[in-house]
Amino acid sequence: MKNLQIDISNIKVFVDKNAVNQLQPEIKKHHKAVLDKTGKGNDFLGWVDLPSSIDKHLISSIEKTAKSIRDKAEIFVVIGIGGSYLGARAVIEALQDNFAALKSRKNPYIIYAGQNIGEDYTAELIEVLDKYDYALTVISKSGTTTEPAIAFRILKNHLEQKYGKKEAVQRIIAITDKAKGALKKLATDEGYQTYVVPDDVGGRYSVLTPVGLLPIAVAGFDIRKLVEGARVVEEMNKKSSSFSENPIALYAAARNALYSSGKEVEILVNYQPNLFYLTEWWKQLYGESEGKEGKGIFPAGVNNTSDLHSMGQYIQDGRRFLFETVLSVEKPNRELRIPTDKENLDGLDYIAGKQIHEVNHMAELGTTLAHVDGGVPNIRISIPKVDEYYLGQLIYFFEMGCALSGYTLGVNPFDQPGVEAYKTNMFALLGKPGFENETARMKKYLK
Ligand code: PA5
Numbered sequence: 001m002k003n004l005q006i007d008i009s010n011i012k013v014f015v016d017k018n019a020v021n022q023l024q025p026e027i028k029k030h031h032k033a034v035l036d037k038t039g040k041g042n043d044f045l046g047w048v049d050l051p052s053s054i055d056k057h058l059i060s061s062i063e064k065t066a067k068s069i070r071d072k073a074e075i076f077v078v079i080g081i082g083g084s085y086l087g088a089r090a091v092i093e094a095l096q097d098n099f100a101a102l103k104s105r106k107n108p109y110i111i112y113a114g115q116n117i118g119e120d121y122t123a124e125l126i127e128v129l130d131k132y133d134y135a136l137t138v139i140s141k142s143g144t145t146t147e148p149a150i151a152f153r154i155l156k157n158h159l160e161q162k163y164g165k166k167e168a169v170q171r172i173i174a175i176t177d178k179a180k181g182a183l184k185k186l187a188t189d190e191g192y193q194t195y196v197v198p199d200d201v202g203g204r205y206s207v208l209t210p211v212g213l214l215p216i217a218v219a220g221f222d223i224r225k226l227v228e229g230a231r232v233v234e235e236m237n238k239k240s241s242s243f244s245e246n247p248i249a250l251y252a253a254a255r256n257a258l259y260s261s262g263k264e265v266e267i268l269v270n271y272q273p274n275l276f277y278l279t280e281w282w283k284q285l286y287g288e289s290e291g292k293e294g295k296g297i298f299p300a301g302v303n304n305t306s307d308l309h310s311m312g313q314y315i316q317d318g319r320r321f322l323f324e325t326v327l328s329v330e331k332p333n334r335e336l337r338i339p340t341d342k343e344n345l346d347g348l349d350y351i352a353g354k355q356i357h358e359v360n361h362m363a364e365l366g367t368t369l370a371h372v373d374g375g376v377p378n379i380r381i382s383i384p385k386v387d388e389y390y391l392g393q394l395i396y397f398f399e400m401g402c403a404l405s406g407y408t409l410g411v412n413p414f415d416q417p418g419v420e421a422y423k424t425n426m427f428a429l430l431g432k433p434g435f436e437n438e439t440a441r442m443k444k445y446l447k
Contacts, residue, residue, distance in 0.1 A: 002384050003232065004393045006247035008254045010368065010378035011323070015257045023253040023408065024243060030407035031241035031249060034400070039407055041414030046200030047399055050208050051231035051392070059224060062210060065173065065193065066217035070107055073135040073171070075128070077155060078215045079114035080139035081147045082284060083203025084175075088215035090281035091207065091391050094274050095221050107220030113155065114138070114148030122151060126158060134159075135171040139211050141197040143181020146423070152183075175210050202414050204285045205399055208392075222388045229392025237400050247381075248397055252404035254379055255297060255323075259409075263323040263377060265298045267315065270327045271364050272386065276303055278327070282398055289402045289413035296409065305363050312367075320375045327394075328364060328382040332357045 008020070033039035034048060069076055078085055092110055101109055113125055113136075136159070138152045159168040174187035178196040187194045195210035197203075206212065208230055213223045236246065243250040255266060266286070268279045279301035290296035302311050315322060338359070340352040351359060368378050381397070383390040406413025428438030429446065 001232075001389070003236065004247065004390065004397055005382050006250055007380040007382070008250060010372045010380070011254055011258060013372070014263070014323075014375075014377040015254075015261050019257040019261065020250075020253050021243070023256060024241075024249075026408060027243075027249045027253050027404055028241045030252075030404050031237075031246075033407065034403050035238065040412035044200055044202045044205070044414035045403075046198045047202075047205035047208065048403075049234065050201070051227050051234045051396060054208065054227055058210070059213070059227070062195070062213050062217050062223065066214065069135045069173075069218050070220070072133060073108045074132040075111055075134040076108040076215065076218045077111050077113050077125075077129070077134060077136035078139065079112075079136060079148045079151045079155065080175075080211070081115045081145060082288070083206055084139040084141065084145075084148065084211055085112055085115055085215075086204070086277065086281040086284050087207025087212040087395070090277040091212065091216050091221065091226065091388075091395075092219045093277040094386055094391055095388065096219060096274070098274055105220075108134075108218055110215060110219050114151030117147055117150060122154060126154070129155070129158060130162075135173075137173040137175055137214055138183060139175040139197075140181070140183050141177055141203055141206070141211075143176045143183030143185075146426070149182070173214065175214065202416075204281075204288055205414075207281070207395055225388035226392040226395075229389035230396040231392075233393045233396040233400075237396070248400045249404065251325075251379065251381070251397070251401045252408060255325075255401075255405055256408045258323045258377055259297050263297075263321060265300055265322045267300045267302055267322060267324045268327060269302050269304055269324050271304050271360050272329055272332075273303060273306075274386065275327060275329075276301075278391075278394070279303070285398060285402050286405075288416045288419070289406050290409055290411060292411050292415075292418060295411060297405075304367065305360070308363070308367060315371055315376060316374045323377040323379070324368075324371060325379040325381060326364065326368060328380055329386055330382060330384045333385060333387070 030039065034045065037045045037048070078088060089112060097103060111125065113122065136155055138148060140148050156168070156172065159171055163171065169191055172192045173195065174183055174192045175195045175197060176183040176187065178199070195214060197206060197209055197211055201209055208227060216226065217223050237248055240246050241249045243253065268282050270279060283299045283301055286297065286299040291298070302315070315324070336356050338348065338352050338354055338356065340349060368380070372378050383394065403413050424435070424438055425442065428435045428442045431439055
């Protein structure tokens with residue numbers, strides 16, 4: 001089967017070929033450090049061999065649990081934030097019918113909660129859950145994150161009122177640390193079915209653990225194919241770090257060479273609306289992994305052709321500190337052609353009979369050429385189609401690409417010290433016990 005491919009020919013006018021090639025020894029060194037688990041943050045490298053070493057019993061258990069949820073729930077609520085929901089959402093939204101909410105389905109409709117603290121969002125969600133049979137998973141590796149904890153407290157009450165305590169327990173699955181955290185304690189005390197987030201896998205690298213696999217399986221997608229796609233790329237990566245054989249190494253080198261030449265913003269571009277959340281997942285992966293110590297490429301995303309009518313102007317003509325990475329899909333899963341029209345008032349008869357995808361593809365090609373002409377280097381990553389197998393390939397590609405890039409940048413791509421600052425201020429402002437000194441310091445902001 002064909003694999004994901006990369007094309008960096010459209011960065012060559014901007015960076016010297018040597019600037020990429022000169023990074024080969026360094027990438028080789030980081031590639032070895034990741035595989036040998038000797039680099040920075042090496043206690044969080046469990047994702048590296050996850051696809052090839054995943055426990056087959058775990059997969060079967062997840063499939064069995066997913067089936068029992070599918071048998072009784074019309075809606076499955078995934079409670080989690082950041083790495084505890086974006087991977088699942090990226091895969092589910094890429095694979096599901098764009099109008100699934102409005103069509104009859106064999107599988108539960110997946111709804112997300114605890115990824116914001118919007119009161120209206122949660123209140124409106126409750127109104128929906130009043131009307132449908134549902135089950136939920138609460139996902140938090142630390143087991144102490146505020147946003148999902150608030151959502152879970154509310155939905156746990158709702159479930160218990162709707163179904164009674166005993167049945168509510170049957171409708172809750174906790175995914176958390178094997179031993180520590182408030183969620184683990186609650187799950188043990190209440191008797192919830194539980195899956196473990198491995199110690200050595202951080203949130204944003206956890207999509208191929210139960211964190212991603214359970215929601216994806218409940219939504220009705222083939223988690224074995226997803227893991228298999230990732231495994232193939234894991235194998236390919238293991239064999240070599242040479243640019244000619246390993247597109248991940250080339251991606252890491254190309255984006256670092258562009259960064260060194262002043263291209264500080266990378267825009268992930270897609271032309272398929274159902275890849276919106278893949279971009280959101282990628283933004284978290286790269287933003288949280290690389291943006292530290294005053295360094296890092298800023299990860300942005302656009303969804304074309306929609307955003308060609310908004311951000312397109314800036315990309316074509318604004319400040320020249322951007323480069324684009326296009327996620328190109330060779331073939332759609334459906335076929336729909338543009339009809340002929342006798343009147344031809346819209347002047348579209350020159351494309352009558354063509355598949356819509358052909359037009360989309362020409363928009364992609366035309367945009368790439370225009371943006372390169374306008375001073376925006378372009379990396380192209382292509383997959384034959386959007387399915388579980390190729391999404392698995394992309395997941396591993398981007399995870400490993402992030403590790404190699406982060407090491408090349410000189411940071412630890414597996415920690416996130418910067419996310420604590422807002423939490424400390426929020427806790428202090430809310431008067432959380434233990435934050436008394438900070439609360440006193442912040443009093444002036446509450447006036
Ligand atoms: O990638 C990460 O580590 C973070 O985005 C976490 O996943 C996110 O903060 C949620 O953390 P937790 O799973 O502990 O609730």
